[in-house]
Amino acid sequence: MLTNLHPPKVIEFALSQITEILKKHIEITSLYYFGMQSSAQGTHNSLNNGASKQQQHYHFYLLLLSKHISTNALANLSDIVRQDSGGKYTVSLLLYMPKQLIAASDHHKYFFCKIIQSGGLVEGSPFELAPLQLSQIPKLDIKGITNYTQDRIAIAKHCLHLSDIKENASILSAHLIRLSFEQLRLSTIYAFLNYHPQHYHPLYLFKLVLFCHEIPPNIFSEHLFEQSLLKSIFCFHHTELRYRSSALFSSADLHMAYFYSQCLLDYLLPIVNHHLQTLKTASHENEKT
Known part of the structure; x- marks a missing residue:
């Protein structure tokens, strides 16, 4: 609008x-x-006569x-x-x-x-x-969309659950939090847009999620990517597991990243599930007609 x-x-x-x-x-x-x-x-600049x-x-x-x-x-x-x-x-x-x-x-x-x-x-x-033969595209694959989305959500939940934050395994925790974060976004994007992104930069994916559904800043804000330590966790690359020490992140940083990831998961899960149910209902109605 x-x-x-x-x-x-x-x-x-x-x-x-x-x-x-x-x-x-x-x-x-x-x-x-x-x-x-x-x-x-x-x-607002108070030193310049309150210029704003x-x-x-x-x-x-x-x-x-x-x-x-x-x-x-x-x-x-x-x-x-x-x-x-x-x-x-x-x-x-x-x-x-x-x-x-x-x-x-x-x-x-x-x-x-x-x-x-x-x-x-x-x-x-x-x-x-x-x-593109767009006029010949078959009916929307509701079952495929549902299966892909639910599989991604299951992976996101499992990875977040496994990210047991311990001082001697901080890079593993960061990797699992990042993986959970990524899978949740992929599930949301495919559920709403039926689109597989070809580029997996975390902020890029988050912007596509915002296109699908508005997310309140108190749940998760893109400004979190401006905080270097949180950005390092949300953008953590799997190759870091080969070379980095286990003390790359502090427990406090990991707990904060975990908190925001859990908030986003709790917020998006009912929204995505409701959307999938809406697709199924619409599909059944079309079949009746």
Whole structure:
């Protein structure tokens, strides 16, 4: 829903600036816009006669199709948009070659279908729907969505349960907390969007979860990724298990990461389950008709 904070003209101007930034670094075949979030940050300077200012921040969700994608382009382009816009704009890019969409299984084309048919074309040519055979996509695989989602949730619960925080096993606890965090986000994204992200950076996945459902800041905030120690746990890479010492994180840091992960799990679990039930009910109603 558009508000006075982000009317169509504001979004159009922002998208034009983002597009110009992206075009300098990647050849765009098609660029689709399918969602946004905005927030305002205010500052007050009591030393300058109480001067205050407010900066609006916009986060856009975009599908970018390009015939040539370089290594690590997704992360690089996201960083470039943030840097070149002075932090005013950030993006969650779904970055694919056209042939990747065409080669995807029919059951995994629902999300792309929605974007191409309902999203706004920002740059390039409309992607040809014929090669995707969107009109021939089978019925939504409710059973597959349910199984995948419930399996991911079961893994998230189990890993969080196993992350028994001990001083001599801190890197193992960090690994299990991070794995639980990741699996929970993957389950939510697939339940709501029927989409498998190809890029697994924790903040990237969390932004997609926010697109699926709003999460109150007191439950889990993206600002937690700005805290170096928590970020190190939520972004902990499995290769660290090979080289790092067991004293990489303190018990206090691990307990805090565990707390936020548990809060997010407790918050999202009923929401995801309710959504799955809604899908099943809708499917049964369609079968009756």
